[in-house]
Amino acid sequence: MKQNEYTKETITLSHASIYCEYILNGKPPVLLIHGFVSSTYTYNRLIPLLEKSFSVIAIDLPGFGRSEKSRTFIYSYHNYASLVAECMDYFKLKDVTLIGHSMGGQIALYTAEKIPDKINKLILLSSSGYLKRANKWLIYSSYLPFFDLIAKRHVLKQSVEETLKNVLYDPSLITNELKAEYGRPLKDKNFYKALVRFLRHREGDLSSEQLQKIQTSSLLIWGENDRVVPLSIGKRLEKELPNATLISYEKTGHLITEERPFELYKQIYNFANGE
Incomplete structure (x- = not known):
């Protein structure tokens, strides 16, 4: 592991090749988890701000981004949380501020439930919540030959x-670079095979009863115009997480990291430092 310089490399976690970006500078650590069909690129505007005040580690989850599209990894939230915990051990992190966007927020919650003593604070950005597991007929169908081609056709619609x-x-933020980065995994045929395994193995989101047991201090940040995970989910999470505060921004959608990086950095800094 390199110190004091921004590094991009592949490491092995949970028997899978995991792409990560990090800078270890002796400052308090933040670990970034992206959302569904996304990657570390979710945080491309936020990381240069965070590294002024934090050690930063961002990973592509198995099945996504530049990480391995494993045929053996069990793509469950439980296993993703175990992988995040293993990542903390790999980088020798403690008192981590865990930041998750969308599906990454749900994985952050699973991680906080699993290893509460290692998590200092939780920051959930437009986090998924209260989603059920896929229906059993869809899960059964995922075992059909060539089901990955059906998944591909659905995604590319x-x-x-x-x-x-x-x-x-704000659609004016859409650049060729943004389209290229978010379109990158869709060109990998193994992505759709991993996606089918994810459909098959993904549990539902944490229940109200489970959420109410998570004592970690949590900051929830939302866009008021989020069409993917509406603000109502954030309000419900705020009520059910015992130590949660919700902040929302007007004229902001689901990809809040792209639209509000400077505001997010300020909120993250203040919250992580108890201000």
Whole structure:
């Protein structure tokens, strides 16, 4: 592990090749978890701000981004949480501020439930919540030969630009680079095989009863124009997490890291430092 310089490399966690970006500078650590069909690129505007005040570690989860599209990894939230815990051990982190966007927020919650003593604070950005497991017939169908081709056809029904318009309030932020990065995994045939395994193994989101047991101090940040995970989910999470505070931004969509990086940095800094 390199110190004091921004590094991009592949490491092995949970028997899978995991792409990560990090800078270890002796400052308090933040670990970043991206959302569904996304990658570390979710945080491309936020990381340069965070590294001024924090050691920063961001990973591509198995099945996504530049990480391995493993045929053996069990793509469950429980296993993703175990992988995040293993990542903390790999980088010798303690008192971690865990930041998760969208699905990454749910994985952060699973991690906090699993290893509460290692998590200092939780920051949930437009976090998924209260989603059920896929219905049993869809799970059974996932075992059919060539089901990954059906998944591919479904995913590609909407263009990358159309998807980005759905997650952003301001479509003028859509650049060729943004389209290229979010479109990158869709070109990998193994991505769809991993996606099918994810459909098969993903549990539902944590229940109200489980959420109420998570004592970690939590900051919830939302876009008021989020069409993917509406603000109502954030309000419900705030009520059920014992130590949670919700902040929302007007004229902001689901991809809040792209639309509000400077505001997010300020909120993260203040919250992590108890201000």
